[in-house]
Amino acid sequence: MDFLAPFIEVLTPDNMKFLLEGFWVTLKVAAISIVLSFIIGGLIGILRYAKIPVVSQLLAVVVETIRNLPLLLIIFFTYFALPEVGIDMEIITAAIVALTIFESAMLSEIIRSGLNSIHKGQIEAGRSSGLNYIQTLRYIVMPQALRRMVPPLVSQFISLLKDTSLAVVIALPDLLHNAQILYAQNGSNVIPIFIIVALMYFIVNYALSLIAKRLELKQA
Amino acid sequence: MISFDKVNKFYGDFQVLKDINLTINKGEVVVVIGPSGSGKSTLLRCINHLEKITDGTLNVNGLSVADKKTDINKLRRNIGMVFQHFYLYPHKTVLENIMLAPRKVLGQSEKEAKELAMYYLDKVGISDKADAFPSQLSGGQQQRVAIARGLVMKPEIMLFDEPTSALDPEMIGEVLDVMKALAKEGMTMVVVTHEMGFAKEVADRIVFMDEGQILEEAVPAEFYENPREERARMFLSRILNH
Ligand SMILES: Nc1ncnc2c1ncn2[C@@H]1O[C@H](COP(=O)(O)OP(=O)(O)OP(=O)(O)O)[C@@H](O)[C@H]1O
Ligand SMILES: [Mg+2]
Numbered sequence: 060m061d062f063l064a065p066f067i068e069v070l071t072p073d074n075m076k077f078l079l080e081g082f083w084v085t086l087k088v089a090a091i092s093i094v095l096s097f098i099i100g101g102l103i104g105i106l107r108y109a110k111i112p113v114v115s116q117l118l119a120v121v122v123e124t125i126r127n128l129p130l131l132l133i134i135f136f137t138y139f140a141l142p143e144v145g146i147d148m149e150i151i152t153a154a155i156v157a158l159t160i161f162e163s164a165m166l167s168e169i170i171r172s173g174l175n176s177i178h179k180g181q182i183e184a185g186r187s188s189g190l191n192y193i194q195t196l197r198y199i200v201m202p203q204a205l206r207r208m209v210p211p212l213v214s215q216f217i218s219l220l221k222d223t224s225l226a227v228v229i230a231l232p233d234l235l236h237n238a239q240i241l242y243a244q245n246g247s248n249v250i251p252i253f254i255i256v257a258l259m260y261f262i263v264n265y266a267l268s269l270i271a272k273r274l275e276l277k278q279a
Numbered sequence: 280m281i282s283f284d285k286v287n288k289f290y291g292d293f294q295v296l297k298d299i300n301l302t303i304n305k306g307e308v309v310v311v312i313g314p315s316g317s318g319k320s321t322l323l324r325c326i327n328h329l330e331k332i333t334d335g336t337l338n339v340n341g342l343s344v345a346d347k348k349t350d351i352n353k354l355r356r357n358i359g360m361v362f363q364h365f366y367l368y369p370h371k372t373v374l375e376n377i378m379l380a381p382r383k384v385l386g387q388s389e390k391e392a393k394e395l396a397m398y399y400l401d402k403v404g405i406s407d408k409a410d411a412f413p414s415q416l417s418g419g420q421q422q423r424v425a426i427a428r429g430l431v432m433k434p435e436i437m438l439f440d441e442p443t444s445a446l447d448p449e450m451i452g453e454v455l456d457v458m459k460a461l462a463k464e465g466m467t468m469v470v471v472t473h474e475m476g477f478a479k480e481v482a483d484r485i486v487f488m489d490e491g492q493i494l495e496e497a498v499p500a501e502f503y504e505n506p507r508e509e510r511a512r513m514f515l516s517r518i519l520n521h
Binding site for chain 2: 178181183206
């Protein structure tokens with residue numbers, strides 16, 4: 060079939076290997092950023108939820124600032140501006156740092172509003188039984204909030220995976236970056252390459268959303 | 280056991296509790312009634328420090344509730360609280376709901392906590408629901424679980440804030456029966472409720488509140504037959520005629 064011909068031409072072992080290497084970088088950067096920003100965002104979300112004087116307000120300012128900046132700006136900033144003040148990072152580190160900064164702010168909001176969605180009566184029931192504040196958070200508020208947070212968290216993880224591609228601007232050798240190199244060599248390959256790249260993103264992201272659905276069903 | 284001495288409480292400029300003086304002795308059952316917004320819940324919630332008093336003295340079990348040195352968590356172990364809307368933990372089974380505080384606050388072993396939880400579930404008549412989740416229970420059953428959750432800490436005081444107001448009429452009886460049994464065993468109880476039958480049967484005293492003040496304190500027979508205060512009379516005629 061004529062339709063398949065361009066794909067067969069592009070799908071050489073070398074090209075596939077090159078694309079998969081890029082995809083591996085994408086996945087690695089996304090996974091590390093997800094773990095880091097979940098920890099940092101979780102911490103920020105909890106601290107803001109707990110309304111600790113000064114700390115909570117300060118974090119609110121930081122989070123709101125970051126959330127209102129384009130991710131691209133943060134990526135440029137970590138890679139091009141930070142070296143000016145002596146913080147020099149490899150491309151991959153800079154990408155992870157930038158994504159982590161941005162996603163921590165986004166995730167902290169999801170986590171904070173998840174915690175806020177738990178009825179105050181739940182806390183009062185816990186506290187009046189003699190549990191302290193931390194125990195009440197840990198055994199009563201968080202488990203309930205976490206279940207509600209699964210869908211927005213996963214959709215944020217999916218956008219993080221997609222946003223990793225923005226790091227092509229600092230030449231992160233990710234999937235999109237390697238794809239560009241390939242079609243730059245032979246312009247007629249551009250459509251099949253884009254389709255293959257799209258499939259790779261789609262499969263992983265769709266799998267993530269299926270897992271999220273599973274988790275949602277399980278708790279329902 | 281509980282004593283309010285010239286207690287005031289404000290929310291901003293609004294005074295919810297006005298010069299409250301009230302003593303509740305060990306083993307007494309006190310029913311608090313009054314119109315909506317009169318401060319009944321606030322009064323109750325001050326006892327276990329869910330609300331802070333603004334001034335005056337409030338002693339519970341010999342400890343000053345407002346005193347910074349008082350270990351509030353320790354004080355609360357000794358006070359069970361039952362809410363209008365139950366507030367069972369929806370992510371935990373009935374048994375886990377009851378075992379949480381004994382495990383985490385008292386440090387009981389799994390086995391010990393489970394035995395005790397089963398004992399109290401049996402006492403409130405729903406041991407067959409031990410492994411159910413709260414959402415699978417009727418309102419009356421949920422409230423009985425909430426009572427067992429309070430009792431399992433072996434408190435000296437139980438507080439009830441309109442425990443039957445959110446229930447369908449046919450379930451009110453089963454909850455009141457549990458509370459009556461508790462009262463007859465000598466539990467110190469403070470109960471916000473408009474259930475007159477309950478009050479007449481087990482209350483030692485009725486406290487009538489209006490606009491943040493205690494207007495009248497009397498034994499039930501006297502209060503319901505012949506309230507001294509005009510506002511109490513008006514309030515009673517309203518709840519009786521509706
Ligand atoms: N957190 C709060 N901030 C401001 N005002 C409050 C707060 N909680 C309660 N109030 C007010 O205090 C008054 C007393 O409230 P409370 O809940 O103690 O009344 P209540 O007698 O229990 O009424 P109800 O029968 O409706 O439960 C009400 O006017 C209420 O609006
Ligand atoms: Mg009330």
